[in-house]
Amino acid sequence: MESQDLRKAGLKVTLPRLKVLEILETTDHRHMSAEDVYKALLEMGEEIGLATVYRVLTQFEGAGLVSRLSIDGGHAVFELEDGSHHDHLLCVRCNRIEEFVDDVIEKRQRAIAAEKGFEMTDHSLYIYGICRHCQSS
Amino acid sequence: MESQDLRKAGLKVTLPRLKVLEILETTDHRHMSAEDVYKALLEMGEEIGLATVYRVLTQFEGAGLVSRLSIDGGHAVFELEDGSHHDHLLCVRCNRIEEFVDDVIEKRQRAIAAEKGFEMTDHSLYIYGICRHCQSS
DNA sequence: ATATATATGAAAACCTTTCTCATTTACACC
């Protein structure tokens, strides 16, 4: 199934690409850094280079298969793209990431861009805080 | 005037600190990276180390004299703090940065954090786009 | 089966930022 997605994106179907996809599809952690993916593959007994993981994830991003979150402090995490636009809440204690969708904010952003004469291409919104779990511990 | 601000923040009044403040107060570019500040000082004929610029800016941030924006892709820019909370619009062509304030968004963010059980500590919102000037060129 | 363009792995390079440590400086006190 995924081979098709790769071909559609103009990418050859290679073992490293299939393996990275497999990790992203089967992990419990929807948000993973390149290093996380790399380690997960090593643990599965796969031989892969970290540079390849970075390359593959970047290509997947270009192909729209994953999106990249640039977490504050210069390290990126990736999530499988599911077509739904959403923003993120991050717990500053345990690094948990939750997602949310808010039409009011989306609309205001477009309005602000228009007011300022910007042709909006993208936006990023992160809410930082302490999650419920971390508050009670 | 500024010496007072430094003393209030528990920082000794040193030449590097005064010079960095001076740059931030007199530049045409409200948003500057550590490197920008460093280069501006070198051009003024000041001798200063890049590490010192980083240290000073970080201390200023702690003292509430400047705020740090973490632009997408792990490199920071600083702006003189003026007490007003605002978010940013960034031109992806010319890197111009504009500011905006929107109470509707602020309110929705707080509501979302509450809904999700997060005790909100901070947030970051960037709208990316093509500015008016770059659209017509 | 083969040619060729593309992908891979390992290590080196990169870039921004922080740290180390020997030297210098600001400020409190005499």
Place this chain on the structure above:
DNA sequence: GGTGTAAATGAGAAAGGTTTTCATATATAT
């Protein structure tokens, strides 16, 4: 005004995440 001491500085090394290089290996078109 000197002087002691804690804090600040500069230069370079180190860190951390990511990208590049380049020789080798592999997928796909023919």
